[in-house]
Amino acid sequence: MMSSLALIVVIVIDQFHMDTYWKYKSQLSQSGIVTLLEHGTTYLDAHHTQFFNQTCPGHIGLSTGAEPSLHGVALNKTFDYGQEVYCLSDDKNAWLHAPEENKNLFAIGTSARRILTSTVNDEVESQFGERSKTVSISIKDRSSIGMAGHRSDLVLWYAHKAQQWTSSTAYAKDLPLWLNKFNEDQRKLEQKRKYEAEEKYQNTVPSVDDLGRLVVRAMQEEKLGSHPKTDLLWVSFSTHDYAGHDFGDDNEKFVKVFKAEDRAISQILAQAKKTKGRILVVLSSDHGAGIDAAELSKKGIPSGKVNKPSHREALSKCFKSEAIGEVGLLQSSSVYIKNLKGDAVAKRLKAKECLKKSGPPYWHVMTKEEVLENRLPQVPWLQNLATSWHPTLGPDVIGVLHPYWNSDDEEVQNHETPYSYDSWVPLSFWGTGVPAKKIYRKVAVTSLAPTLTTLLKIRRPSGAQGPLLEEIVSLK
Numbered sequence: 001m002m003s004s005l006a007l008i009v010v011i012v013i014d015q016f017h018m019d020t021y022w023k024y025k026s027q028l029s030q031s032g033i034v035t036l037l038e039h040g041t042t043y044l045d046a047h048h049t050q051f052f053n054q055t056c057p058g059h060i061g062l063s064t065g066a067e068p069s070l071h072g073v074a075l076n077k078t079f080d081y082g083q084e085v086y087c088l089s090d091d092k093n094a095w096l097h098a099p100e101e102n103k104n105l106f107a108i109g110t111s112a113r114r115i116l117t118s119t120v121n122d123e124v125e126s127q128f129g130e131r132s133k134t135v136s137i138s139i140k141d142r143s144s145i146g147m148a149g150h151r152s153d154l155v156l157w158y159a160h161k162a163q164q165w166t167s168s169t170a171y172a173k174d175l176p177l178w179l180n181k182f183n184e185d186q187r188k189l190e191q192k193r194k195y196e197a198e199e200k201y202q203n204t205v206p207s208v209d210d211l212g213r214l215v216v217r218a219m220q221e222e223k224l225g226s227h228p229k230t231d232l233l234w235v236s237f238s239t240h241d242y243a244g245h246d247f248g249d250d251n252e253k254f255v256k257v258f259k260a261e262d263r264a265i266s267q268i269l270a271q272a273k274k275t276k277g278r279i280l281v282v283l284s285s286d287h288g289a290g291i292d293a294a295e296l297s298k299k300g301i302p303s304g305k306v307n308k309p310s311h312r313e314a315l316s317k318c319f320k321s322e323a324i325g326e327v328g329l330l331q332s333s334s335v336y337i338k339n340l341k342g343d344a345v346a347k348r349l350k351a352k353e354c355l356k357k358s359g360p361p362y363w364h365v366m367t368k369e370e371v372l373e374n375r376l377p378q379v380p381w382l383q384n385l386a387t388s389w390h391p392t393l394g395p396d397v398i399g400v401l402h403p404y405w406n407s408d409d410e411e412v413q414n415h416e417t418p419y420s421y422d423s424w425v426p427l428s429f430w431g432t433g434v435p436a437k438k439i440y441r442k443v444a445v446t447s448l449a450p451t452l453t454t455l456l457k458i459r460r461p462s463g464a465q466g467p468l469l470e471e472i473v474s475l476k
């Protein structure tokens with residue numbers, strides 16, 4: 001097996017479906033994304049195994065190697081003590097130097113406390129301790145925290161109202177000194193910028209450029225690659241996801257963002273190459289995406305979009321007339337019932353009929369009992385539903401949309417289904433001694449975490465099942 005590594009960098013491009021690469025490859029430089037995908041060992045049929053392909057479970061799947069049935073975060077939102085909450089909310093851990101954001105602590109305070117298994121960084125921290133450094137950075141807190149887990153030396157994301165990079169008290173008492181100056185410059189830059197209609201910081205090029213500069217700076221300041229044991233850096237480009245939702249893949253604004261990501265990745269690779277020891281760089285994504293269902297429908301391709309407010313209203317009415325309770329959370333056709341009283345099993349069966357009547361034409365609708373007792377249609381692609389269902393945290397009822405259906409018509413394009421357009425992502429390894437090789441075998445991205453810990457010769461994350469990526473763990 002590979003002799004010891006000085007630095008591992010995991011780069012995630014949020015909502016990067018494999019085909020986007022081929023579509024825009026000719027417009028990319030040779031020193032960034034193309035280097036990783038053409039000059040490394042690349043799995044061309046890598047898939048997420050989460051049922052709901054979303055940011056929170058997607059990043060957590062990469063870092064834990066676990067399914068949502070174990071790590072506990074199946075959706076971007078969840079239901080806790082009768083209320084809808086954000087997947088990583090933690091009112092006990094406020095953001096640092098972000099007073100405006102902290103006003104609504106229950107929504108904004110964040111940590112990894114809802115992630116129920118360990119991550120690669122957690123294992124590195126507990127097994128290497130001070131002998132290595134672990135860092136995670138993204139503009140989105142759910143990306144950064146999802147990759148980092150419970151214990152990392154530096155976990156950063158962007159506080160929009162405060163216009164600066166932040167962390168939460170879950171990770172540190174204060175931000176590192178070098179970041180204060182960076183944040184001062186950040187605020188000055190941001191105050192000068194102008195955005196056109198539909199544009200905002202998080203869906204445009206400046207947020208990519210800032211992230212690239214911050215990551216390179218963090219690599220220098222934290223001296224990544226120079227500690228006695230392997231250092232780990234996780235970076236997620238979440239601007240890609242916002243641009244995809246707001247503009248769609250065919251939009252010029254989206255292409256500009258993609259090219260900016262390529263430039264930032266070139267800079268990160270250039271900095272990584274300065275490391276004296278061996279390096280390994282991974283490129284992947286937290287989920288793919290569908291394409292604009294409205295456009296598809298115009299072309300006569302089976303597809304559709306659901307108007308979320310009217311769906312919720314119809315569902316609420318049915319719940320009321322059937323005395324089921326209230327609609328607590330409706331997300332990606334998953335329903336949590338609020339104030340469910342009486343026979344829960346019977347109420348869930350009634351709720352199933354309500355969802356069938358009030359929603360879009362579903363492929364199938366199931367209750368919690370039907371999923372947990374495996375009373376499901378016996379089709380292989382539906383297996384990910386059970387592996388994504390946490391017995392106590394899972395929803396009461398779930399409707400499975402038909403392919404190319406989107407549960408939220410406010411998004412140009414979306415991702416939330418188990419279908420291959422939402423699960424198919426790049427998975428590439430590039431670095432010292434890694435050969436250029438293309439592998440067409442279907443693999444699960446949950447193999448990444450145990451593959452990394454095996455390269456480090458340490459215990460794997462607590463919920464990681466494997467299998468290992470043989471071509472990578474066997475590298476000399």
Ligand SMILES: [Zn+2]
Nearest residue numbers: 015055241245
């Ligand atoms: Zn998204």
